[in-house]
Amino acid sequence: MRALIHKNNMQEKDLLREVEELSGQNLYACYQCGKCTAGCPLAFSMDILPHTIIRLMQLGQLEPVLSSNTPWHCAACLTCSSRCPKGVDLARVMEALRALLIRAGYAPIQVFRLPAELAAQLPQQAAVSALRKHSG
Amino acid sequence: MKLLYYPGCTLRTVAQTFDLSAKAVAAALDIELVELTDFTCCGGLFPQTTDNLMSLLAPARVLVHAQRTDPAQRLMTLCTFCYNTLKRTHYTLAQDAQKRAIVSEYLEEPYRAEVRVVHLLEVLRDDIGYEAISQKIAANGAVQALQGARVAPYYGCLLLRPSDEIGMDDPEQPTILEDLLHTLGCTVVDFPWKTECCGSFLSVSKPELARQCSQTIVQRATQLGAEMLVTTCPLCSYNIAYMGPNHTAMTVAYFTQLLGLALGLDQDQLGLRTDALHQQMTSQWKGGAI
Numbered sequence: 433m434r435a436l437i438h439k440n441n442m443q444e445k446d447l448l449r450e451v452e453e454l455s456g457q458n459l460y461a462c463y464q465c466g467k468c469t470a471g472c473p474l475a476f477s478m479d480i481l482p483h484t485i486i487r488l489m490q491l492g493q494l495e496p497v498l499s500s501n502t503p504w505h506c507a508a509c510l511t512c513s514s515r516c517p518k519g520v521d522l523a524r525v526m527e528a529l530r531a532l533l534i535r536a537g538y539a540p541i542q543v544f545r546l547p548a549e550l551a552a553q554l555p556q557q558a559a560v561s562a563l564r565k566h567s568g
Numbered sequence: 569m570k571l572l573y574y575p576g577c578t579l580r581t582v583a584q585t586f587d588l589s590a591k592a593v594a595a596a597l598d599i600e601l602v603e604l605t606d607f608t609c610c611g612g613l614f615p616q617t618t619d620n621l622m623s624l625l626a627p628a629r630v631l632v633h634a635q636r637t638d639p640a641q642r643l644m645t646l647c648t649f650c651y652n653t654l655k656r657t658h659y660t661l662a663q664d665a666q667k668r669a670i671v672s673e674y675l676e677e678p679y680r681a682e683v684r685v686v687h688l689l690e691v692l693r694d695d696i697g698y699e700a701i702s703q704k705i706a707a708n709g710a711v712q713a714l715q716g717a718r719v720a721p722y723y724g725c726l727l728l729r730p731s732d733e734i735g736m737d738d739p740e741q742p743t744i745l746e747d748l749l750h751t752l753g754c755t756v757v758d759f760p761w762k763t764e765c766c767g768s769f770l771s772v773s774k775p776e777l778a779r780q781c782s783q784t785i786v787q788r789a790t791q792l793g794a795e796m797l798v799t800t801c802p803l804c805s806y807n808i809a810y811m812g813p814n815h816t817a818m819t820v821a822y823f824t825q826l827l828g829l830a831l832g833l834d835q836d837q838l839g840l841r842t843d844a845l846h847q848q849m850t851s852q853w854k855g856g857a858i
């Protein structure tokens with residue numbers, strides 16, 4: 433996401449501060465135990481694992497984090513947040529990353545055309561929530 | 569006992585069976601539900617960024633609606649998303665006077681942060697009590713209705729988390745649903761995947777991922793010998809029934825439907841005849857009582 437960094441004329445450290453502010457989390461509290469990743473039901477599909485997302489940010493490497501599919505595969509299930517021994521609310525960090533990207537004009541939502549049979553039964557809560565998670 | 573009731577959008581559309589069965593159960597247990605008139609959307613999911621006050625307006629509007637309707641009563645919800653969003657919004661606005669003041673500017677009246685959001689599961693445990701439910705079941709002569717049904721309790725992700733804000737039960741080892749199911753006479757399967765996420769709203773944005781999450785849950789429940797997954801959320805039910813293996817190979821029921829059966833209520837009242845899923849439940853079920 434070099435484009436994002438350039439577009440907003442921001443340094444990586446500014447973006448990092450923004451993630452901390454938006455999430456209300458101290459990224460440096462994480463001691464890399466990996467419990468978040470161990471419990472994450474979507475970890476199998478993520479190109480960067482949840483604990484690695486934090487580690488990269490600790491090292492100031494925002495670019496791979498912002499280009500990763502991880503924030504978009506996160507289901508906001510709060511498993512990581514409820515298990516972190518250091519009290520890091522990683523679900524909020526994922527939300528902050530999504531918000532940062534959406535607010536910079538990067539909007540990856542793809543609304544799938546579900547088969548009619550599935551669409552007819554789809555709970556409204558799913559549609560409302562998916563749109564919320566993709567609108568910052 | 570009187571409670572305000574907020575059904576939310578999904579219970580009025582694809583999850584009418586949840587709404588119907590909850591109302592029937594409430595009536596049988598002498599709970600008077602006063603439904604909010606002309607209610608609006610809760611917003612689906614709680615906004616987790618610190619500055620996103622706009623997304624707090626929808627849930628805050630529902631809370632103010634409850635406050636205006638009857639401030640003395642608690643607000644009962646059923647859908648996990650409504651419950652989670654309303655309770656977290658209340659928590660946030662109660663903790664943060666500044667946010668509350670800003671949000672209140674946009675509402676019909678200021679939010680006083682006094683609405684107590686509860687889930688029917690909590691009402692059953694804390695107000696009615698399992699003992700009283702047992703007695704009611706025995707009195708209705710329907711004690712055998714669920715005997716031997718092998719059920720797996722399924723909480724999903726947001727019913728219990730974050731536990732410091734929600735406070736219903738232990739987020740890792742909850743028992744509230746098991747305790748109720750035991751009371752109904754079910755054989756409850758010890759189900760380690762009970763708080764695993766079903767894939768949630770990814771069924772819209774990344775359906776293949778929701779499919780994998782739900783498949784794991786259904787397969788594990790099957791391996792453990794469960795005949796039925798008992799849920800508390802329309803989206804869990806949807807993902808499990810439609811995203812899981814073979815579409816509906818696993819019977820899915822809301823806890824309110826099982827409670828209604830145990831109480832000997834009419835199947836029509838519980839939505840058991842109108843919903844395809846639950847028709848399957850009646851035909852597959854070895855217990856044969858329905």
Ligand code: SF4
Nearest residue numbers: 462464465466468516
């Ligand atoms: S569980 Fe917490 S401390 Fe452990 S790696 Fe994840 S964020 Fe870091």
Ligand code: SF4
Nearest residue numbers: 472506507509510512
């Ligand atoms: S909130 Fe997101 S990152 Fe955390 S466990 Fe759930 S899916 Fe994984």
